[in-house]
Every structure is written in C-alpha cells, then in structure tokens.
Amino acid sequence: MRLLIVEDEKRLALSLARGLTAEGYVVDVVHDGLEGLHRASEAAYDLVVLDIMLPGMNGYRVCAALRAAGHDVPILMLTAKDGEYDEAEGLDTGADDYLTKPFSYVVLVARIKALLRRRRSGAGVSPVLVLGELRVDTGARRVHRGEEEIPLTAKEFAVLEQLAVRPGTVVSKAEILEHVWDFAYDGDPNIVEVYVSALRRKLGAALIGTVRGAGYRLEAR
Template sequence: MTTQPGRGLVLVVEDDPAIAELASLYLRRDGFGVHVEADGGAALATIRRMRPVAIVLDIGLSGMDGIEICRTLRADGDWTPVLFVTARDDELDRLLGLEIGADDYLTKPFSPRELSARVRTVLRRAAGAPSPAETYTAGDVRVDVTQRRVWAGGAEIALTSTEFDLLTHLARRPGQVFSREQLLSSVWGYAASAGTRTVDVHIAQLRGKLGEHSPIRTVRGIGYAADAG
C-alpha cells in the first residue's frame, strides 16, 4: 500500500506484516508517504521505479536479503539512504565485516517512534548543510567538506552521508581520541542508550572503503582517532 508523500516516499521492506504496519503508521504520522514490500526482489524493482527518499530495509528477508539489496543499489550508484532493521546478533556481526553502505540500523524489537526519528536524521544528513570551505587531510585521505567528496591515495571514494560525517568528524581533529559515546552523540545525534555498536559498524565500513589508506586508529578501551596528515 502506498500513501501520498509529504516529506517524500519511504519504502519499508519488511516481511512481518505487524512490524511493517506499525512502522508505516508512525512514518505517515511524520508526514512521509509509505510503500511496503515484503519480498526482496520486488523491493529492488520498486526502488528503481518509485525512487523513494529513504529505505527501511529488513536484513532477514527470504530470497534476496537486505544486504544483497543494499549492495546491488550501491554497485549501481544508487545512494538512497538505507536504514537496516536486524533481528539477531549474528546479522550485526555480518554488518561489521561488510562495506555495504548502510546509513544506520536498528535491532528488533524497536520503537517505531525512534525508527521515524532516525529516518528524519539520515535524510537531514543526506541533504547536507551549508558549510564554509573546508578541506582536511588525515594520512593519505583528503576530505572536501564543501563538495562532500573524499579521496584516498588519490582515488575518489564514494561514501554514504553517515560515513562522510563520521570521517569528517575524526579528520577535523586529527590525533584526538573519541569514545563511541561521543561519536554517537556528535555524528548521529543519539544518546548512548541507543547503542554504541552502530559506531563500530560504520567504522568497519569506512575502513573497508578506504582500504590501506584508512587513517582511523582504534584506541583499545576508549574509541577511535584519525591519524594526522
């Protein structure tokens, strides 16, 4: 079912009808149009046809799962914001090792109010905010804040809006160590109670994309820092 978008159309890909309906209810209350798909293959076709502003994507779909859908989109150059919904810890472990390009994730059971708030957050981040001309260097990585572009070892790297903001936050203060709680608050705008593992997921994704040029250093027992250029 689709409703007319106010803030834009959000695609909810979820094979549990009760969860899909609850998520849709709160997204509609926030002024979004909503379309629901329960099948991964159908969802991919819908994304290409309807061009939603954001995708709420369950990982554990039968057939084509959420990770495969997201990787296919990114490989096609489609950077529509994706918020993963996961049901099990082993799904989170899969996320930690993959550079799949998700913008955020929630674990079940989740608050539908929080889901809607996070969709608004990733959309604000994707839109970007006017900023002064800024360029930062961390190791072999250069970040152009004005153009929202990143180069690693001379090659341009495509990042999600969340990955870009996280890298910028670290590169802006080279050598400074940030705890996971500080990064969650500063980059995502969430309280630590929302769970700090999302920071580890996105650090893993960033490192995967930057490869050997990654300047991000783990400080055991504390958090992360970016090496100076």
C-alpha cells in the same frame, strides 16, 4: 518525503507504515527482497528501511545491488540479529545506519529524520528554508510567515516541501505525485492542482507560479 519499507513481518511493516504516514511521510511497503530491489531501483525514494532476513533476496544483497547500480538513497537496515559482525556486514554493503529488533518506534523515527537531515546537508539544503518572509522548517514540518505560523495539513506541507527545496526551479506535477502520493495511488493526477490552490490560499497567490505544460515554481523572492 517518500519512504520504502522492505519488511517481511507484515504486521510490523504495516504498523511502521501507519506511524510514519501519521508523521507526514508517504510510505510504500513490500515484503520481499527482490520486489524491494525492483521498487527502490525504479522509483525515487528519499529513504529505504530494509530488513536483512527477507525472502527472495536478503537485505545485504539488496543493499549491495542498489549501491553497485549507483543508487545513493539512504538505507536504514533492520535485523533481529545482534552482534558487531552483523552490523559491520550491513554497513560494509553500503547501509547508512543499522537498528536491531526489537527497537523503539521513537528511535526509528529519530534515525530516519537524522538520515534525511544528513542527506539534505550533503546536498547543500538546510533543514530550515528561508524564502523571503516564509520560513519552512523541514525537520519540525512547520511553516511561518514572519512571526505567524501557518497551519498546513501533512499533504499540503509535503507539496510545499517539494517546491521549497528547489526555489525558482520548475517542479513537474509528475515529480510531486511521485514524492507525495504513494505507489498505489491511481486517482486523478489533478489532485496536485487542488493542493497547490490550497497553498496559494494560505500562503499567498503570488508565491507559487504555474509554468504551463511544465509544472509549478516557488517564486524565490
């Protein structure tokens, strides 16, 4: 899952990014409203954490512009303001949730997970994916084969998740890179192959098929 944080308080933004990265998310950070709008418009994010008081363009306008352009990415708005009017204005522009500073990091993570679950549910995707003997819990980020839990690294799980939410469908290397590695990654795109090989070793070679020239497919059995 790939998140975008648009927050001009750099220490807060980087602290949130470190914490969410440790949770297994891929996180990009920008500190300006215009840059946030550009990034959210151009890249496929699963959720945007958006401050209201931003240089360049405030969060209300960023949110409204994204919705006007047809982007349905979940948006969690952050603000140092406090009051029903501010919350109503944020939600009226199309935000999905609202959190007032100072906030608990634990609450932030819980809100993010709830929004991601809601989006999966709306798309008809269960948080627990059952693929034959394999059970992928996207909420708890755990994988079981039968009764045995298979330990995966955060990146391994993220790659598997991109395949598991679309079983039987070819997912390109570019799509996996976009959702599992951050915007600044400029290394070898063949890193995807390394992680797919690791997943095959842990979960079974036949589980993930290669479609030459197109990408990878989780074999739905």
